[in-house]
Amino acid sequence: MPHRFVLRRCAEVLAALKAGTLPPVLLATPTGATGHLDPAVFLTRLETVEAAGAEPLPADFQQALLRLPGTADPEVVARAGRLTSEAGRRAARRLAEGPVEPETRVRWTFFENEKSYHADEREPPPGAHLSPVPRVRTDPTGLPLVDELLGEVRDHHWGEHGRYMTWWPAVLPSHRDVIAARCLPHVLRSWDRPGVHAEYAEALAACDGPVGEPTALLLAFFLVQADPVHGVRLVLRMAARGDLPADALGRQLALLTGQTWVKLPHAVAGLEQAAAQGAHREVWEVIRAALPHVLPGPGKRPRPGAIDLVALGAEVARWAGARGEIAGLVPPSRRSSEFGRQCRRLHDYLVRP
Secondary structure, eight states: OOHHHHHHHHHHHHHHHHHTTSSSSOOOSSSSTTTTHHHHHHHHHHHHHHHOOOOOOOOHHHHHHHHSSSSOHHHHHHTTOOOOOOHHHHHHHHEEEEEEEOOOEEEEEEEEEEEEEEESOOOTTTTTOOOOEEEEEEOOOOHHHHHTTOOOOOOOOOOGGGGGGGGHHHHHHTTTHHHHHHHHHGSSSOOOOOOOOHHHHHHHSSSSOOOHHHHHHHHHHHHSSTTTHHHHHHHHHHHHHTTTOOOHHHHHHHHHHHHHSOHHHHHHHHHHHHIIIIIIIHHHHHHHHHHHSSSSSSOOOTTTHHHHHHHHHHHHHHTTTOOOOTOOOOOOTTSOOOHHHHHHHHHHEEEEO
């Protein structure tokens, strides 16, 4: 959808140019590198269009609304209230109320007997292949293109469309979790999908809006690479801004490394680098969230990398001054002696006075 939306905007401008109906100014031209549009500049442009007796182009107008930041100065909101056109009244409501907030999540699914099930509702059978399916839900706004962009992710085989994902964050700079959800079908790529490159995720990290499971899974994808340098940089950048989704990242890391071919030891190496560069509190929150999904059940052996994750947790918990018991951390004595020693080491630190 983001790719089709860009094409629609190009077609809209071309059609208006041919028909001689171009308004005096386009509304949605960004004023920031992230794709954001300054509310005061947007309002000035809209006033210019209204004064000329022209109508804004529909896709251009809706793109402009999506590029506005979360808040606007009260004087800008007051100015917008004096506009008299339908577009002006719509813009005034957006500036006064802020952006709509879609609900986003990732559900890991598997097939059994030719039926699809969600892993958080039904235990997958041994050897089941799980796939992450992003979900986006937004109450209708009455603007068809906005509703499509902020609506459900339906397509999972987009072919060449994905090669233009570098543009996508600027389409929805205040809804980065939605763009992350639309990138996810390309994350665990097959030969016919373009894949997701680090610069796409870095552009998302520089944008605004809530972050949740889709963004967390995108971060996890870069942390589990053999060279996690891009994932480390993303974690540090978002931690510095105070918007790293640590709980969601821990859970998605555990699921990604437990249900696909990627390896937990790569993620541990990336987390260790991020902690050493100052993000130790955030890394501890990631590990705390991951451990309940990584710790083996009764009678099971720890998965590769679990010992290293617990050992790293013991280190960063001390750096972060962490406290609070983690259920299931202390293993029975019959488990691997090294794994059990590391678990008890972390547990003893967390529960001490």
